[in-house]
Amino acid sequence: MSAYAQPHPRFSVLSSSSLSSAELLSPTNSSGRFSLPSAPSVTTTTGTPKPLSRPNIYDRPLNKTRTAEVSAASFAFLFSEVVQYMQKRVSGINDLERRLNTLGYRLGTRVLELMIWRSEFASKTPKREIRFLPALMSIHTNVWRAVFGKPADAIEKSVENEDEYMIIDNDPVVTRNISIPRDMSQLSCSSFTAGIVEAVLDGLGFPARVTAHNTPNETFPQRTTILIKLEKSVLEREELFK
Amino acid sequence: MAIFGLWVINKAGGLVYQRNFAEGLAQLTSNEHLVLAGTLHGIHAITSRLSPIGSSSGAHVIEAETFKMTILLTATGTKFVLITSIAEPSANTVLQKVYEAYADAVMKNPFHTPEMPIRTEGFDTRITALIGSGHT
Numbered sequence: 462m463s464a465y466a467q468p469h470p471r472f473s474v475l476s477s478s479s480l481s482s483a484e485l486l487s488p489t490n491s492s493g494r495f496s497l498p499s500a501p502s503v504t505t506t507t508g509t510p511k512p513l514s515r516p517n518i519y520d521r522p523l524n525k526t527r528t529a530e531v532s533a534a535s536f537a538f539l540f541s542e543v544v545q546y547m548q549k550r551v552s553g554i555n556d557l558e559r560r561l562n563t564l565g566y567r568l569g570t571r572v573l574e575l576m577i578w579r580s581e582f583a584s585k586t587p588k589r590e591i592r593f594l595p596a597l598m599s600i601h602t603n604v605w606r607a608v609f610g611k612p613a614d615a616i617e618k619s620v621e622n623e624d625e626y627m628i629i630d631n632d633p634v635v636t637r638n639i640s641i642p643r644d645m646s647q648l649s650c651s652s653f654t655a656g657i658v659e660a661v662l663d664g665l666g667f668p669a670r671v672t673a674h675n676t677p678n679e680t681f682p683q684r685t686t687i688l689i690k691l692e693k694s695v696l697e698r699e700e701l702f703k
Numbered sequence: 704m705a706i707f708g709l710w711v712i713n714k715a716g717g718l719v720y721q722r723n724f725a726e727g728l729a730q731l732t733s734n735e736h737l738v739l740a741g742t743l744h745g746i747h748a749i750t751s752r753l754s755p756i757g758s759s760s761g762a763h764v765i766e767a768e769t770f771k772m773t774i775l776l777t778a779t780g781t782k783f784v785l786i787t788s789i790a791e792p793s794a795n796t797v798l799q800k801v802y803e804a805y806a807d808a809v810m811k812n813p814f815h816t817p818e819m820p821i822r823t824e825g826f827d828t829r830i831t832a833l834i835g836s837g838h839t
Contacts, residue, residue: 537811544813638811640825645814682828 524579530610537638544639544650554645558652558673565656572657573664576607589665593691593699596665601628604661609634613687624696626689628658631681641675649673651685658687668692706794706834707770707786709801710736713818714780716744720821724834727770728786743784747774764794773798781805797834804829
């Protein structure tokens with residue numbers, strides 16, 4: 462029981478970092494952010510920030526990735542609640558997957574913006590991926606690493622349909638603790654991840670429909686395939702590049 | 704040295720998970736298991752109030768001639784009970800790991816209803832990996 466009495470080490474890290482960031486946070490800057498003519502009261506209240514108040518999340522440096530990690534356990538609980546909340550409000554598995562996809566899409570648009578900023582802001586010759594395969598590779602490696610902390614496990618191209626590509630994750634972080642009941646075996650909560658991929662592809666100019674499917678095998682019971690079905694226009698453009 | 708069985712009792716005294724791992728325990732019906740778990744819950748409540756000085760977290764080990772029960776009470780009132788042979792030295796560490804598996808595979812699973820019987824495949828897998836496969 463003594464283990465519960467002592468506070469988690471992370472709390473002390475948080476409080477010490479809040480102090481150091483509070484020093485960085487210049488009061489003139491933060492009040493300038495709120496100097497809207499329609500909201501004068503806001504300016505007066507934030508004009509004198511308390512020295513011990515928590516740092517504004519928007520004022521943290523964007524390209525610091527090491528300390529920006531969040532607790533996987535907290536995320537697991539949050540995601541669990543998200544799924545439970547949605548489950549009460551949907552009519553079926555397809556509807557639930559669509560909603561998870563939409564939620565992931567909202568995240569994906571931000572992930573893309575952040576990643577491009579992180580990789581290109583210091584570059585003298587900023588570039589943008591315009592071919593599909595390098596873009597897919599960058600999703601497999603960079604997006605996965607930024608969001609899940611590890612690259613995905615494989616990329617495959619469909620043999621039957623030339624417009625289909627697959628990203629395979631043997632042990633997806635998002636669904637690591639989720640056991641799908643038998644009567645819902647079609648459901649893949651990785652639809653959330655599919656939404657992220659769809660948003661990134663959309664943002665890069667490769668419109669596609671992205672879905673998630675459970676493809677377990679002996680060693681990896683949680684193995685998941687993210688299936689990307691590209692729009693015709695993308696394939697036609699790829700042809701022109703050749 | 705052997706681990707015979709594992710019970711998980713919710714905070715209301717209901718048995719939410721029961722599994723045997725080795726021969727040696729009396730064969731009981733699920734109803735009898737429920738009654739026993741409820742009784743243990745009551746005994747535990749009594750032992751936690753008997754402490755002569757200060758508060759007590761209740762019984763930790765109940766030892767019989769041929770087996771012992773090691774009880775882990777969590778902060779939320781869920782109890783994990785491990786039924787082992789008397790000489791089994793790892794009961795406490797195993798219980799801690801069971802608690803960990805419970806926190807991961809059960810509490811973070813959106814398809815589990817708190818305080819209801821645990822029908823989570825992931826938990827079964829984790830327990831099998833931890834203690835070994837057994838019967839039901």
